[in-house]
Amino acid sequence: MLVSLNDILPDAANGSSAIPCCNVFGYEEGRAIVAAAETLKRPVILAANKDMVDFMGVEALAKMLLSLAHNSSAKVCVHLDHTYEEEIVYQAIHHGFSSVMFDGSQLPLEENIRRTKQVVQVAHAMGVSVEGEIGSVAYNEGRDHIKSISTVPEEAAAYASESGLDAMAVAVGNVHRLTTPDSVIDYPRLEEIAGLVGDIPLVIHGTTGIKEEDILKLKQTRVSKFNIGTSLRMATGENLRRLMNEEPNKFDKMYFMQKVMPFIQAEAERIIRLLA
Numbered sequence: 001m002l003v004s005l006n007d008i009l010p011d012a013a014n015g016s017s018a019i020p021c022c023n024v025f026g027y028e029e030g031r032a033i034v035a036a037a038e039t040l041k042r043p044v045i046l047a048a049n050k051d052m053v054d055f056m057g058v059e060a061l062a063k064m065l066l067s068l069a070h071n072s073s074a075k076v077c078v079h080l081d082h083t084y085e086e087e088i089v090y091q092a093i094h095h096g097f098s099s100v101m102f103d104g105s106q107l108p109l110e111e112n113i114r115r116t117k118q119v120v121q122v123a124h125a126m127g128v129s130v131e132g133e134i135g136s137v138a139y140n141e142g143r144d145h146i147k148s149i150s151t152v153p154e155e156a157a158a159y160a161s162e163s164g165l166d167a168m169a170v171a172v173g174n175v176h177r178l179t180t181p182d183s184v185i186d187y188p189r190l191e192e193i194a195g196l197v198g199d200i201p202l203v204i205h206g207t208t209g210i211k212e213e214d215i216l217k218l219k220q221t222r223v224s225k226f227n228i229g230t231s232l233r234m235a236t237g238e239n240l241r242r243l244m245n246e247e248p249n250k251f252d253k254m255y256f257m258q259k260v261m262p263f264i265q266a267e268a269e270r271i272i273r274l275l276a
Contacts, residue, residue: 001069001073001074001075002069002076002078003075003077003098004099005077005079005098005099005131005166005201006129008045008075009166009167009201009224009225010201010224012201012219012224013199013222013223017224017275017276018218018223018224018275019045019225019226019275020045020207020226020228020268021077021081022044022046022228022268022271023047023052023081023227023228023232024048024052024065025233028261029232030064031261032265032268033046033265034046034069035261036272037072037268037272038072039265039269040269040272040273040276042272042276044272045076045077045078045099045225046069046076046078047227048079048097049081049082049229050081050082050083053083053088058080058095058097059095062078062096062097066096077099078096079097079099079100080092080100081227083100083103084102084103084104084106086119089119089123090122093128097128098127099128100119100123100129101130101131101169102115102119102132103133104133105137106146106147109134109159112134112163113159113162113163116164116165117162120164120166121164124164129166129167130166130167131165131166131167132159132163132165133168133170133171133203133205134168134169135151135152135170135172136148136149137171137174137176137206138176139176140179140209146176150186151189153192153196154196156196157193157196160198160200161198166200166201167200167225168197168202168203169202170190170202170203172204173185173186174206175206175209176205176206176229177208177229177230178209179209179230181210181211181212183206183211185218190218190221190223194221194222201222201224202225203224203225203226204223204225204226207226207231208234209230212274215274215275216274231271232267235263235267236260236263239260239263240260243256243260
């Protein structure tokens with residue numbers, strides 16, 4: 001069942017649970033993640049990140065992810081992750097994504113508000129939810145041009161009230177693409193942000209780098225969406241490597257991916273249970 005962020009985040013933000021947003025790097029991963037959501041009868045967000053958009057294109061990704069959502073008994077949001085160009089955001093809306101993220105985190109505040117507001121006007125007219133980012137969540141590797149800037153609570157308040165967005169990603173010590181839970185969460189900053197932004201659900205990127213006890217604490221706050229990519233990629237890559245080494249005479253991709261999918265599903269189920 002296809003849904004938007006607005007169908008699933010408000011209840012989570014007002015309660016003590018959160019929704020996982022899982023980066024998808026292929027059909028097999030998407031199918032395993034949706035199977036996890038169906039097994040646990042919980043919503044899930046399938047996210048297409050910049051790497052996949054560059055590789056497959058928006059239209060092909062939409063067809064793949066939307067087919068998984070429409071055919072699922074679970075609530076599935078199909079979300080375009082960090083995107084810096086409005087043209088790509090509008091392509092995603094045109095091709096059926098139910099949610100988009102315009103990332104203006106590297107822009108001056110006024111420009112981020114202005115451009116996010118323009119995206120919101122278009123997206124909302126099509127029934128599509130919009131996520132934005134204030135402050136800047138750095139990357140451990142891969143995108144050196146992305147700055148590390150902690151979210152300023154007063155700027156978060158202005159962004160929330162003036163842009164019209166539906167969910168807001170914040171930088172409170174979280175880091176993208178960490179393989180170990182080394183992030184130190186700035187709880188006083190997060191509490192101040194939550195107190196200033198009203199009903200806007202908050203989003204944490206870089207979940208793999210956050211300790212489980214912190215995730216359990218964070219989901220009790222206004223944080224209602226956690227983005228996960230690295231731990232799922234690790235489940236895929238580590239098990240694929242092991243299985244191929246165990247059977248060096250096999251070479252069929254489908255053979256190995258079908259063997260890997262249960263490990264991806266198990267990791268997705270672990271994440272969903274943690275956030276439930």
